Amino acid sequence: MWSQPYDVLIVGAGVAGSALAQGLAHAPSSARDKPLRIALLERSLAEPDRIVGELLQPGGVSALRKLGMDDCLEGIGAVPVHGYCVVKDGANVHIPYPDALEGRSFHHGRFIQALRAKAKTAPGVDVIEATVNELIECPFTKRVLGVRATREGEKESFLADLVIVADGCFSNFRSVVMGKAAAKSATRSHFVGAVLQDARLPIPQHGTVCLVRGNGPVLLYQIEEHDTRMLVDIRAPLPSDLKGFILSNIVPQLPAALHVPIHNALDKDRLRRMPNSFLPPTEQGGTHTKEGVFLLGDAWNMRHPLTGGGMTVCLNDAVILTEMLSELRDLHDWDAVSNVLHRWHWRRKGLAATINILSVALYDLFGAEDDALEVLRTGCFKYFERGGECVRGPVSLLSGIAPDPMLLANHFFSVALYSIWILFTHPRAVREPGRHKPIHAIPRIDEYPALFIKAIRVFWTACVVFGPLLWTEIKWW
Structure with missing residues (x-):
C-alpha cells in the first residue's frame, strides 16, 4: 500500500520530531508558494513512560517559545525551576539561575503528549501511528525515497522529498543512515x-x-x-x-x-x-550520510543527562533547522540540503558543544573515581561557594543561555587552578597516632613537594577530562 507523497517525513514524534514538524509547518517561506506537507510517524502515540527528559532548562523554554509551543508547558502539572542546589557532606551551595530566569520540570510523558497534540494541529502535518521497518532506497542511485512502515497491521509505504530520522537514543536507523561515518556511543x-x-x-x-x-x-x-x-x-x-x-x-x-x-x-x-x-555529533549531508535522509535528536547526538540539557539542544536544533530548511525551494535537491546541514552543524556548535562538554565534564568531577578527580570535585564545590561570577558563569552555561565553549573552558580550568590552591592552603583530615578521630590541619611546608607532584596530576587530569571532549566537538569529519 502506498500513501500520497509528502514534502517531509519525520520518523519519531518525541521532542525533536514534534518540535521540527511544528516549526516547519508554521515557518514563513518566500521560496515556496504552498505550505509543506509533513508526515510525523511514531510507533506508539500512547503516553511514554521514561525517567529522563523531565527538566527543561531556561534555554529550552526560550527555544520552545520561538517555536510557538510554550503553551505545551501549561496544564501538565509542570513545576517552575529557579536553579540548583549542590549538596556535599551535609553542606549546601545555592546556584540560582541569573536574571530571574526559570526552567520547568514535569512528567516526561505528559510533555511529549502536549508536543504531539500541538504538532497535530499544525497546518499540513499528519501525525501517524505506525512502526517504521526500513528505509526505501532507489535501486540505482541509493537515494532514500521514504520508509516502509506497519500501520494497524498493514504494510504501507510513505514517500517524501526529505526523510528525517528522530527515533531517539535507541535508534534503529543510526548506522543505516550514516554507515561507517556513524559515531560510537559510550x-x-x-x-x-x-x-x-x-x-x-x-x-x-x-x-x-x-x-x-x-x-x-x-x-x-x-x-x-x-x-x-x-x-x-x-x-x-x-x-x-x-x-x-x-x-x-x-x-x-x-x-x-x-x-x-x-x-x-x-x-x-x-x-x-x-x-x-554520550554520542558526539558527526557532520551529515554530502557523502557523510545516505542521500535524502539525516538524523536529528538523540538518534544523532547525546550527552550525559546530569545537566538536563538534552531537550534544550533538541529544541534549539529544531529552531535553527526550521529557519534554514524554510529557505529551500526544493527539499529534493540534496546539494542544497547538504549545504544546510553543513551550516547547521557548525551554527549549533555554540550551544550544543557547551552543553555536551559540560555534561560529561561535570559528571567526571561529581562522580570522582580517583584522588585527582576528588580534588577537582572538592574544588568545584568550593568554587561555587565563592558566589558571584563563580556561580553566574557556570549556571549560565548549564541553563543554555550562554552558548560559549570558551567561557566553559575558562571556568573549568579556573576550577582546576582553584582546586590546586585549596590543596595547598585549606585544612584537610589528618590521622595522628593515638587519636581515634582525624584532625583538620593545613599542609606543612615539608609536605609541599608531594603536594606539588599531586597538583601536576590534578591539572593533567583536568586536561584529560576536558581536552578529548572539546576535540569531539571541533574536529572536522
Whole structure:
C-alpha cells in the first residue's frame, strides 16, 4: 500500500520530531508558494513512560517559545525551576539561575503528549501511528525515497522529498543512515530512578545534585505538586540488588529529610533504569550520510543527562533547522540540503558543544573515581561557594543561555587552578597516632613537594577530562 507523497517525513514524534514538524509547518517561506506537507510517524502515540527528559532548562523554554509551543508547558502539572542546589557532606551551595530566569520540570510523558497534540494541529502535518521497518532506497542511485512502515497491521509505504530520522537514543536507523561515518556511543553508567511522594528538597523548586562518596551523583527535582524524581547514577556493572545497594550505600549520604520518602518509594515502586550515553555529533549531508535522509535528536547526538540539557539542544536544533530548511525551494535537491546541514552543524556548535562538554565534564568531577578527580570535585564545590561570577558563569552555561565553549573552558580550568590552591592552603583530615578521630590541619611546608607532584596530576587530569571532549566537538569529519 502506498500513501500520497509528502514534502517531509519525520520518523519519531518525541521532542525533536514534534518540535521540527511544528516549526516547519508554521515557518514563513518566500521560496515556496504552498505550505509543506509533513508526515510525523511514531510507533506508539500512547503516553511514554521514561525517567529522563523531565527538566527543561531556561534555554529550552526560550527555544520552545520561538517555536510557538510554550503553551505545551501549561496544564501538565509542570513545576517552575529557579536553579540548583549542590549538596556535599551535609553542606549546601545555592546556584540560582541569573536574571530571574526559570526552567520547568514535569512528567516526561505528559510533555511529549502536549508536543504531539500541538504538532497535530499544525497546518499540513499528519501525525501517524505506525512502526517504521526500513528505509526505501532507489535501486540505482541509493537515494532514500521514504520508509516502509506497519500501520494497524498493514504494510504501507510513505514517500517524501526529505526523510528525517528522530527515533531517539535507541535508534534503529543510526548506522543505516550514516554507515561507517556513524559515531560510537559510550555508556559508563545508568540512572536508576524512582518517584518520591511529598519529599522536601533542601531548596524548593531547585534541581538538587547530591555528591556521594564512592558513587556517581544523585539528582532530585520536583516534577509535580506531590512527585519528586530521584535519579541515582550507578556505574556499570549494575549490582544485582539495586534497592539494597541504594539503601546501604546511597541513602545514608543524602539529606535526612529525604530518607523516609526514599524508603517508601523503594518499598512501593519498581526501580527504572536508563543508560547514560554520550554520542558526539558527526557532520551529515554530502557523502557523510545516505542521500535524502539525516538524523536529528538523540538518534544523532547525546550527552550525559546530569545537566538536563538534552531537550534544550533538541529544541534549539529544531529552531535553527526550521529557519534554514524554510529557505529551500526544493527539499529534493540534496546539494542544497547538504549545504544546510553543513551550516547547521557548525551554527549549533555554540550551544550544543557547551552543553555536551559540560555534561560529561561535570559528571567526571561529581562522580570522582580517583584522588585527582576528588580534588577537582572538592574544588568545584568550593568554587561555587565563592558566589558571584563563580556561580553566574557556570549556571549560565548549564541553563543554555550562554552558548560559549570558551567561557566553559575558562571556568573549568579556573576550577582546576582553584582546586590546586585549596590543596595547598585549606585544612584537610589528618590521622595522628593515638587519636581515634582525624584532625583538620593545613599542609606543612615539608609536605609541599608531594603536594606539588599531586597538583601536576590534578591539572593533567583536568586536561584529560576536558581536552578529548572539546576535540569531539571541533574536529572536522
